[in-house]
Each structure stands twice: as C-alpha cells, then as structure tokens.
Amino acid sequence: MEGRDLALLTDLYxxxxxxxxxxxxSYKKQVVFDLFYRKNPSGNGYAIAAGLQQAIEYIRNLRFTEDDITYLEGLGLFSADFIDYLRDFRFTGEIYAIPEGTVVFPHEPLMRVKAPIVEAQLVETALLNIINHQSLIATKAARVVWSAQGDPVMEFGLRRAQGPDxxxxxxxxxxxxxxCGTSNVLTGKQFGVPVKGTHAHxxxxxxxDELTAFREYARLFPDACLLLVDTYNTLESGVPNAIKVFKEMQAKGIELKNYGIRLDSGDLAYLSKKAKAMLEEAGFADAVISASSDLDENLIASLKLQGAKxxxxxxxxxxxxxxxxxxxxxVYKLAAEEDENGxxxxxxxxSNNPEKVTNPGIKKVFRIYEKSTGKIKADLIALDDETIDETKPLAIYDSNAKWKNMRLEPGTYRVRELLVPVFIDGKQVYESPATMDIQAYCNQEKASLWDEHLRLNNPHIVPVDLSDKLTQLKTKLIDNMSKR
Amino acid sequence: MEGRDLALLTDLYxxxxxxxxxxxxSYKKQVVFDLFYRKNPSGNGYAIAAGLQQAIEYIRNLRFTEDDITYLEGLGLFSADFIDYLRDFRFTGEIYAIPEGTVVFPHEPLMRVKAPIVEAQLVETALLNIINHQSLIATKAARVVWSAQGDPVMEFGLRRAQGPDxxxxxxxxxxxxxxCGTSNVLTGKQFGVPVKGTHAHxxxxxxxDELTAFREYARLFPDACLLLVDTYNTLESGVPNAIKVFKEMQAKGIELKNYGIRLDSGDLAYLSKKAKAMLEEAGFADAVISASSDLDENLIASLKLQGAKxxxxxxxxxxxxxxxxxxxxxVYKLAAEEDENGxxxxxxxxSNNPEKVTNPGIKKVFRIYEKSTGKIKADLIALDDETIDETKPLAIYDSNAKWKNMRLEPGTYRVRELLVPVFIDGKQVYESPATMDIQAYCNQEKASLWDEHLRLNNPHIVPVDLSDKLTQLKTKLIDNMSKR
Incomplete structure (x- = not known):
C-alpha cells in the first residue's frame, strides 16, 4: 500500500x-467500531487473521491529495467547508487489532477502531477490503496445507488472481x-518470501524436441532441475526423457539435489505412482514429484487417500x-459512542436474524488455554474493563448453547488477551513482523488447536463465550430496543 | 497500473x-502467443473482453527498476549477463487485441503477442492476470444486468473484493x-464513471432515533435522499419514518426527485411489495425502492418472478x-515461432483432453453478422493471411459439431475482424476509449446477440468455426505429432 493514494478507496456513502x-x-464525537466476521469460510473450524500490515500502511498514508480534492469538488456533492476539512484530514484515533497469523473465530473483533466518527467512518471500506481479502486467502491456504499433511505447498495462482493486488x-x-513459497516474484521482493518455479510447456x-529442452534446462539450472513432463505424453515421453537427463547429469558428476518432475495434467494418482516406479527403478527414488493441476484441499486429500506419490x-x-x-x-459495526459528558x-x-445482532460496548477478547496441553479451551469476549483472575475457577459457556459449559480449575488454565494496540492518538505503535515470522507464529497458532478443530469437514467448534457482564448488557439493550 | 512498478508481477519461471x-x-527468436480461454464463466453463453487498458499500461511501463535488479541479483539464480540485459529491457513487439467490451467466445485469441521469445514470455503472467480478472467481472456484470431487465444495477462490492485492485x-x-455506476470513489475518479451511495446503519x-437520522439526512441531501429503512424494523419503523420525512420535505416545498428507500435485509419480495403499497398510499408512487442484500443474477431473476417492487x-x-x-x-499458448529463415x-x-489441443499458427478472428438483423451468425477463426470474399456464399460449420452447418448467401451477411493493432514495434498504436464509452459499445455488442444467447441458463451457443485452412493445418500437425 506504501506510496499509493488510497484515500478514495472507499464507498461514496x-x-x-x-x-x-x-x-x-457531531463529527468529533468519539465512537468505537468493531471489525468482525460471522462465519468461517469454506466450512472451516477457524480463520486466520491477515492483512494488518497493509491496513496499517493504509491508515498511516491516509490523506487527500490535491487530485482527490479536485475530483471530490467536481462531484458537486460536498460543501466548501467540508472539502477544506478534508485537505488536512489525518487519522487521529486508536486501533487495537489481533495480530496477523492468529487463529480467530466468528464474532471476535479482529480490529477495534476508536476515533472521531468522521474518521472511523471513512476507514470502514478499505479496512474491510484489506482484512477480508487476506484473512480469506490465509484461511484457505491453511486448509490446503493441512490436506498436504506435511508436504510443502507452493502458491502458483497469480495468473488467475483477481487483479495484481x-x-x-x-x-x-x-x-x-x-x-512454503510462491511463484509470484513481486511478492518475493516485497515481503521477503521464497519464490519458486520451473518451466512451462x-x-x-x-x-x-522434449529431450533437447530438458537437457538445456538441466544444463542451465542443475541445482533446481524440476522438469515438466506432460507436454507430449507423460509416461511414454516425459518421464523417460527426464530419467535420461538425470542419468546424463549423474554421468557428468553433477550432484543431484532438488531435482525431479512436475505433473500438470491427467490422472495425478495414476501418473504419480507410475512415474515414481519408473524413477525408483532408474535409481532416482529421491526425485521430487510435484503436481499442479486445478488442485484444492479436497483434491489433495483425495490424492493422499489414493496413495498418490x-x-x-x-x-x-x-x-x-x-x-x-x-x-x-x-463487517464493521458501531459498538459504542461518546455522550456529551465524554x-x-x-x-x-x-436484526431478525439472531446471528446478526451485534455485541455492544468496548470489548476485548480473552483466549483460554489448557495448561497441560497448550491447546485452546475457549475464547471469551468481554468488556474492556474486565479481567480474569487466574487464581479462581473459570466457568465457560458456549454462547450459542448455554447448556454446554465447562469449569476450569485454577492452575489448569492460562489466559491471553488477543487485541494489541496498533495506533494510539493516530501514532503507529505496532511494527508488523516479517511475513515469514508471521508464518512461523501462525504455525504455532494452528498447533494450539485440537486435531478435531483442524479437519476440513464438520470440524469441532471452539466455544466463544460472552462474559456475564457483556451478556447482561446485551440483554438489557435488546429489551430496551424491543420496548421502544 | 500507471506509475506502479510491476515488472516483477510475474511467475518466477x-x-x-x-x-x-x-x-x-535463442532469446531474440520471434514467437507468437495467443491469449484465449476455453469456457465461458458461470454457464454464460459468451464473455465480455475487458482489461485491455490496464494491459496496455503494464506493457508501456514495463522496465526493471534498480530495486528490482538488486532483488533479482540477490536470488542467486541469474547470470550477470542476463541481469545486464534486464536493465535495458523494453517490450519491442507487436500486440493485437479484441477491444474491451466486445462479446467473445471460447478459443478466440483475445490477445495475440508477437515478440522476441524473451519478451513474449515475461508478459504472460501479468497479461493473464489483468485480462482474466476484468473479463470475469465484466461477464458476471452482464449476467446481473440482464436479470434486472432494464432496471439500473449499481456495483457495491468494494469491501468484499479481493484487495484494492x-x-x-x-x-x-x-x-x-x-x-450504471459504483460505490467505489477511486473507480469514479480514475475512470470517470458515476459514483452513488446513500448511508449506512x-x-x-x-x-x-431513526426519525431524527432520516430528517438530518434529508436536510443535508435533499436531492439524493435514499433512506435505509431496515436498521430497526423495516415496515413498522423504517418505511413509516421515511414517509414522514418525505411529507415534511413536501411541506417545505422541496421538489422530491431521486428519493426513496433502500432495503438491505429480510424477505425482499415481501418487504418491497408492502413498502411499495405504503409509499403509494402516502402519495409517493415514484419513490425509488432499492435493494442490496447478497444479490446475484439468480436472486434478482427470482425476485422479478415474484413481482418484487x-x-x-x-x-x-x-x-x-x-x-x-x-x-x-x-491461458497463453505458443502458436508459432520463427525458423532460421525468418x-x-x-x-x-x-493434450489427452481434445478441448485443450491448441489452434496453431498466426490467426485472426472474423465475426459474421446477419445483415437483416445485425445479429451475430457465427465467428470464424482463420489464419492471418486469409480473407473472406463477401461477394461469395459463406459456409460455416460448428467446429465442435461439423454436421451443424449453414450457408450464407452474398448480400445477407457482413464480416468484421475482431483483432486490432495495439502495439507495433513496441509503440502503442491504440488509445483506450473512456470507460463509459466502452460500456456504450458493450451495450451494442450485447444487442448483437440473439435473446437465446443472452439468457442465464443453458444459453444457445454461437458457432465458432475454424477456417478450412486452419483445420487442415491443425489436422496435419496432430498427425505429425502422433507419428513421432
């Protein structure tokens, strides 16, 4: 987002x-908005929060250029006073957020914006755009990586992505x-992540002919010689030619490492098993067999089940x-606002839909771990002034099913707050870690889930409770509203 | 794309x-690549080509900055000579493309790149990314707009889009x-398209209270007073309060135009009919009733069928x-390359999948219209040196079903070539029209389809034929390959 003029990346309203x-x-009235989501994507048992670094860059760079001002004036919708106000617009508020890579659940504020209403309103659309997009893809990636059961997974989708960003x-x-990496060189440069790739058809x-093409590739890239074997005929031409080239490399005394084949079409289960047998027989049991053909987590899981090599x-x-x-x-919903007394x-x-009724007030999120395993027992959404006394027992209810409850004894559980300060009085107070460090943290996060939460279909759901105080407040406000 | 460094927006391979x-x-060897697609999205009967303007900007700006060079050097994959070559890299080739807004069909080259192989290869990923994305969304929009049967459709999706681009x-x-417009102000500024919007919950x-909120909105925006009526209770609070405010505006002598309500949740068929009756009874029969709640073409079609107002x-x-x-x-596939004699x-x-066998050679696309109706009869993919003599009868076969053929008599049909020059010798020779002009052209394009091609489900398919010469060439090359 750095260096891009995104002040107008917003809905007109x-x-x-x-x-x-x-x-x-009323524009200076302080308000609090929560950014949260209601349902895990793809039937997953959790989501991965992502996009905070770009959200921070957007907020930090947020100002209206002369170009923007001229355009807005031309719309004929805005008063001269308001346009003047926009000229000096800066974000002066406070943002708390859950760090990128954290495992999160529905209804938890991923971001909490406290600012003058005129500022908090502007940033709604761009923050949602950035956080929605990256949390979606990080969560999907976690599913795909889970299905590969420890095999490395490369991201190869740039040509089919919805635009450059x-x-x-x-x-x-x-x-x-x-x-473990991407084919996208720009991502490699901007975020210091590994870039990988071989060659195309x-x-x-x-x-x-294919053999000449393979020989040339091996000569040029002997240290990363992954040959695409399906241009003509995978088993009759591609794999035999690849084996021929690997033998030639051996004969020349080249140490074969990081070498193998790539399958990009056909029946990947069948072809990979046949190719594996051919490679093994030729003495290349350690050759990589990579595959890339409209894969997703379900297809990978199926191929694993079929014993694909x-x-x-x-x-x-x-x-x-x-x-x-x-x-x-x-979504981004109003949770509180200042009255005349501050x-x-x-x-x-x-809403007629109970899932869509918001949680009122300024809130925080506690994560409760089981000490003996380090696994998540539950999350607790509470009001910001609440604390948990870890020397006392803790009762947790599933807010969707109050009869399902558990009592945690002191010493058996540990509590962590998920929201951290990112901007205070408009000043950035949080530095995003490097992307690979976020990945390492995310791996720990996933390890804090039980296997039953991680599976692709019908996962067990981590209970997300509302504190007694928040529940009482919510009930009272619903009652008041209904009476009106 | 202007001003953005996108040289590394490419796959490492x-x-x-x-x-x-x-x-x-061999890097200066001239080659020809076709950018085409194999299947219309969403079961549609056609696609809308889009993204050419951004593809042009990408090509025009394409150079490696010192930053890019430093990054590539650091990867340790590239030779000093090659890196030196990249320092002065410019696109020097030729690009033909089908203009944006054109109705297109599977297997037609939307873009044809003729350039030294080293250049044609680099641009593959970014061109696919840009054209794939915008053609997808333009096609989806055409479906949604078709289902609205003449009602205006606004684009409101920025907050859920996959990133800023x-x-x-x-x-x-x-x-x-x-x-007819978008809520995205940045799109409005960059592309001169109408921006619209009202207010949020x-x-x-x-x-x-709601009434005060509506009154204030009406006071501030009397000329575009669309009130969101579902914050508390649509029929018991929202619509009555909106009617009250419209009456107050009338009483003040404000001319009511471009006013009405917005429904954003609930049963849109039921609520819109009830709201319409209430508005009519109060004398506001011309009030706009707008709706926005997870809509797509199928839901709009269903609401239309239910008589939603x-x-x-x-x-x-x-x-x-x-x-x-x-x-x-x-996809982007090699179609021809220069031999030693130029x-x-x-x-x-x-490919084992017949749909995936490419069309060889340097090609063009003829579109054949029925003169009496101006409607498309068929498209014909031909070799670049072929012409159609409109004084002679024209036989058209469906390339997927050769027994389905038609014979067009001279004087009854008209021919147009779809590919136009965009870059010649690396120089841009085509100026993109303004976006709203592309929309007007696209409306004409859609009007050149028969109703049976436009429908949402199981549309009639326009025949796309291969010329005899291209068919013979393809058959010969397949035979040669099979013999090898």
Whole structure:
C-alpha cells in the first residue's frame, strides 16, 4: 500500500455520511467500531487473521491529495467547508487489532477502531477490503496445507488472481497460512518470501524436441532441475526423457539435489505412482514429484487417500481465489459512542436474524488455554474493563448453547488477551513482523488447536463465550430496543 | 497500473525461462502467443473482453527498476549477463487485441503477442492476470444486468473484493459489463464513471432515533435522499419514518426527485411489495425502492418472478468476486515461432483432453453478422493471411459439431475482424476509449446477440468455426505429432 493514494478507496456513502456528521457538528464525537466476521469460510473450524500490515500502511498514508480534492469538488456533492476539512484530514484515533497469523473465530473483533466518527467512518471500506481479502486467502491456504499433511505447498495462482493486488497480497496471505513459497516474484521482493518455479510447456515447445529442452534446462539450472513432463505424453515421453537427463547429469558428476518432475495434467494418482516406479527403478527414488493441476484441499486429500506419490504441491486458481468461498464476509459495526459528558454509551444493532445482532460496548477478547496441553479451551469476549483472575475457577459457556459449559480449575488454565494496540492518538505503535515470522507464529497458532478443530469437514467448534457482564448488557439493550 | 512498478508481477519461471533463452542464444527468436480461454464463466453463453487498458499500461511501463535488479541479483539464480540485459529491457513487439467490451467466445485469441521469445514470455503472467480478472467481472456484470431487465444495477462490492485492485478495477469491469455506476470513489475518479451511495446503519444508530437520522439526512441531501429503512424494523419503523420525512420535505416545498428507500435485509419480495403499497398510499408512487442484500443474477431473476417492487439494485459481494465462478481461466499458448529463415512455423500443444489441443499458427478472428438483423451468425477463426470474399456464399460449420452447418448467401451477411493493432514495434498504436464509452459499445455488442444467447441458463451457443485452412493445418500437425 506504501506510496499509493488510497484515500478514495472507499464507498461514496462514507464520504456523504462524513459530510453529514461534519455539517451537524457531531463529527468529533468519539465512537468505537468493531471489525468482525460471522462465519468461517469454506466450512472451516477457524480463520486466520491477515492483512494488518497493509491496513496499517493504509491508515498511516491516509490523506487527500490535491487530485482527490479536485475530483471530490467536481462531484458537486460536498460543501466548501467540508472539502477544506478534508485537505488536512489525518487519522487521529486508536486501533487495537489481533495480530496477523492468529487463529480467530466468528464474532471476535479482529480490529477495534476508536476515533472521531468522521474518521472511523471513512476507514470502514478499505479496512474491510484489506482484512477480508487476506484473512480469506490465509484461511484457505491453511486448509490446503493441512490436506498436504506435511508436504510443502507452493502458491502458483497469480495468473488467475483477481487483479495484481489479489495476486501479490494473496500470495503473502497464502504464505502466512502455511504455503512454503510462491511463484509470484513481486511478492518475493516485497515481503521477503521464497519464490519458486520451473518451466512451462512453451519451454519444451520452443525446442525441436522434449529431450533437447530438458537437457538445456538441466544444463542451465542443475541445482533446481524440476522438469515438466506432460507436454507430449507423460509416461511414454516425459518421464523417460527426464530419467535420461538425470542419468546424463549423474554421468557428468553433477550432484543431484532438488531435482525431479512436475505433473500438470491427467490422472495425478495414476501418473504419480507410475512415474515414481519408473524413477525408483532408474535409481532416482529421491526425485521430487510435484503436481499442479486445478488442485484444492479436497483434491489433495483425495490424492493422499489414493496413495498418490506426490511430494510437492503447486496450488493455483482455487487457492488464490478461494474458489468455493471467494469472500470472507467481515463487517464493521458501531459498538459504542461518546455522550456529551465524554462517557461511552454501548450501541447495538438488532436484526431478525439472531446471528446478526451485534455485541455492544468496548470489548476485548480473552483466549483460554489448557495448561497441560497448550491447546485452546475457549475464547471469551468481554468488556474492556474486565479481567480474569487466574487464581479462581473459570466457568465457560458456549454462547450459542448455554447448556454446554465447562469449569476450569485454577492452575489448569492460562489466559491471553488477543487485541494489541496498533495506533494510539493516530501514532503507529505496532511494527508488523516479517511475513515469514508471521508464518512461523501462525504455525504455532494452528498447533494450539485440537486435531478435531483442524479437519476440513464438520470440524469441532471452539466455544466463544460472552462474559456475564457483556451478556447482561446485551440483554438489557435488546429489551430496551424491543420496548421502544 | 500507471506509475506502479510491476515488472516483477510475474511467475518466477518466466524469468528462469527468459534466462534460458538468453543463455542458449535463442532469446531474440520471434514467437507468437495467443491469449484465449476455453469456457465461458458461470454457464454464460459468451464473455465480455475487458482489461485491455490496464494491459496496455503494464506493457508501456514495463522496465526493471534498480530495486528490482538488486532483488533479482540477490536470488542467486541469474547470470550477470542476463541481469545486464534486464536493465535495458523494453517490450519491442507487436500486440493485437479484441477491444474491451466486445462479446467473445471460447478459443478466440483475445490477445495475440508477437515478440522476441524473451519478451513474449515475461508478459504472460501479468497479461493473464489483468485480462482474466476484468473479463470475469465484466461477464458476471452482464449476467446481473440482464436479470434486472432494464432496471439500473449499481456495483457495491468494494469491501468484499479481493484487495484494492479487485475492488477498483473490478468496479471498472462491472461498469463495462453494464452496471450504471459504483460505490467505489477511486473507480469514479480514475475512470470517470458515476459514483452513488446513500448511508449506512451506523448513520441511523449514531442519532438518538431513526426519525431524527432520516430528517438530518434529508436536510443535508435533499436531492439524493435514499433512506435505509431496515436498521430497526423495516415496515413498522423504517418505511413509516421515511414517509414522514418525505411529507415534511413536501411541506417545505422541496421538489422530491431521486428519493426513496433502500432495503438491505429480510424477505425482499415481501418487504418491497408492502413498502411499495405504503409509499403509494402516502402519495409517493415514484419513490425509488432499492435493494442490496447478497444479490446475484439468480436472486434478482427470482425476485422479478415474484413481482418484487424493486427498481434499483445494489449488487456487492457476488458480483465483485464472481462468486459462483471466481476465475476466468484464460491461458497463453505458443502458436508459432520463427525458423532460421525468418519464416513462422505453426506450433501446437496436444493434450489427452481434445478441448485443450491448441489452434496453431498466426490467426485472426472474423465475426459474421446477419445483415437483416445485425445479429451475430457465427465467428470464424482463420489464419492471418486469409480473407473472406463477401461477394461469395459463406459456409460455416460448428467446429465442435461439423454436421451443424449453414450457408450464407452474398448480400445477407457482413464480416468484421475482431483483432486490432495495439502495439507495433513496441509503440502503442491504440488509445483506450473512456470507460463509459466502452460500456456504450458493450451495450451494442450485447444487442448483437440473439435473446437465446443472452439468457442465464443453458444459453444457445454461437458457432465458432475454424477456417478450412486452419483445420487442415491443425489436422496435419496432430498427425505429425502422433507419428513421432
């Protein structure tokens, strides 16, 4: 986001509402918005928070250029006073967020914005855009990586991504979610993540024959010689030619490491088993067999079940677009606002759909771990002034099913707060870790889930409870609203 | 794309292959690549080509900055000579493309790149990324707009788009496909398209009550007073309060135009009919009833069938992500290459899947219209040196079903070539029209299809024939390959 003018990356209604607040004189009123989501994508048991670094860059760079101002004036919608106000616009508020790579659950504030209403309103659309996108792809990547059961997974989707950012930031998110690298060179440069790749069919086609193409590739890249074997006929031409070239390399005394083949079409279960047998028989049992053909977590799981001999997975389209669920569904809802005395009044949004009723007030999120295993027992959404006394027993209810409860004895559990300060009084107070460090942290996070939460289908759901105080507040506000 | 350094927006293998061609000395060999797709998205009967303007900007700006060079050197994969070559890299080739907004069909080259292989290879990934994304969204928008049967459709999806570009360029593509405008202000600024919007639930929640919120909004925006009525209770609170405010505006002598309500949740068929009756009874029969709640073309079609009283549609998530089909599937395949004598040799890629066998040679696309109706009869993919003599009868076969053929008599048909020159010798020779002009052209294009091609499900398919000469060439190359 650095160096890009994104002040206008917003829905028009944010600007018309800003002018509304400006004209009514209420624009400096402090409010609190929560950014949260309601449902894990792809039927997953959790999501991976991602995109915070770009959200920070967006906030830090947020100002209206002369170009932006001229455009807005030309729309004929805005008053001269309001336009003048925009000229000096800066974000002056406070943001708390859950760090990238954290395992998160529905209804938890991933981000909490406390700012004058005119500022908090502007940033809604861009923050949702950035966090929704990267959390979606990081979560999808976690699913794909889970299905590969320890095999490395590469992100290969740039050509099918929804535009340059979707390719570049999507690859970043995929790496956070567990991919070992990407084909996207720009992501490699911008975020210091490993870039990988071999060659395309066009390489093979541009030589008189496949064997010559393979020989040339091996000569040029002896240390990373992964040969694409399906241009003409995988088992009758591609694999035999690859074996011939590996033998020639051996004969020349080249140490074979990081070498093998790539399958990009056909029946990957059958072809990989046949290719493995041919490679083994020729003495190349350690050759990598990589595959890349419209893969997703379900296809990888099926190939694993069929005993496919694939040791490196290249996943493109269906990962970079989150094919089965291409949107994350994060929302940004008013939770509290300051009254004339500077006191924050909790706010609630009702809905006929109980899932859509918001949690009022300024909130925090506690994560409760089982000490003996380090695994997550539950999350607890509480009001910001609440604390948990770890010397006392802790009762946890599933907020969706109050009869399901557990009592944790002192000494058996540990508590951590998930939201950390990112901006205070408009100043950035949080530095994003390097992407590969976020990946390492995310791996720990996934390890804090039980196997039953990690599986692809019908996962066990981690209980997310509301504190007694928050539950009482919510009930009271719902009652008040209903009476009106 | 202007001003962005996108030289590294590419898969690593493009660069390793480039170095390969460079080291083998073949890097200046002229080749021809076709960018085409194999299947219309979402079961549609056609696609809308889009993204050419950004593809042009990418090509025009294409150079490696010192930063890029330093990064590539650091990878330890590339020779000093090759890195030196990259320092002065410019695209020097020729590009033909089908203009944006054109109705296109599978297997037609949307873009034809003729350039030294080292250049043609580099641009593959970025061109696919840009064209795939925007063609996808323009096509989805055309479906959504078709289902609205003449009602205006707004693009509202920025917050759920896959990153900033997906939001901004996606909104551009949606407008090309037929949306009357977007909520995305950045798209409005960059591409001169109408921006629209009203207010959010937070506006209503930030006032003591709904009526006050509506009154303030009406006072501030009397000329575009669309009130969101579902914050508390649509029929018992929202619509009555909106009617009260419209009456107050009337009493003040304000001319009511461009006013109405927005429904954002609940049963849109039921609520819109009830709201319409209430508005009519109060004398506001011309009030706009707009709706925006997880809409797509199927839901709009269903609401139309149910007689929903909605006159303006705001479509977000499912349009901006092309929810049911989030990737376009365009590919970039070698079609010809120069031999030592400067003659272009046609190239083919075989596959076990007949759909995946490529069309060899340097090609063009003829579109054949029925003169009496102006409607498309068929497309014909031919070799570049072929012409159609309109004074003679024209026989057209469906290339997927040779027994389905038609004979067009002279005077009854008209022929147009779809590919136009965009770059010649590395110089841009084509100026992109303004986005709204592309939309107007796209509307004409859609009007050149028969109703049976336009419908959402099981559309009639326009025949795309291969010329006799191309068919013979393809057959010969397949035979040669099979013999090897």
């Amino acid at each position: 944010e600007l018309t509402m800003m002018q509304g607040y400006f004209e009514t004189g 979707a390719g570049t930031l999507g690859a970043r998110a995929a790496v956070i979610g567990g991919c 066009s390489w093979v086609m541009s030589f008189p 694939i040791s490196l997975w290249g996943v493109g389209t269906k990962l970079i677009t989150s094919d089965d669920c291409p949107a994350f569904g994060g 006191k924050f009044i909790p706010k609630i949004k009702l | 493009e660069l390793t292959m480039m170095q390969g061609y460079f080291e083998t000395g 997906a939001g901004t360029l996606g909104a551009r593509a949606a407008v090309i496909g037929g949306c 937070s506006w209503v929640m930030s006032f003591p 909605i006159s303006l549609w705001g479509v977000g998530t499912k349009l901006i992500t092309s929810d049911d089909c989030p990737a376009f599937g365009g 003659k272009f040799i046609p190239k083919i890629k075989l």
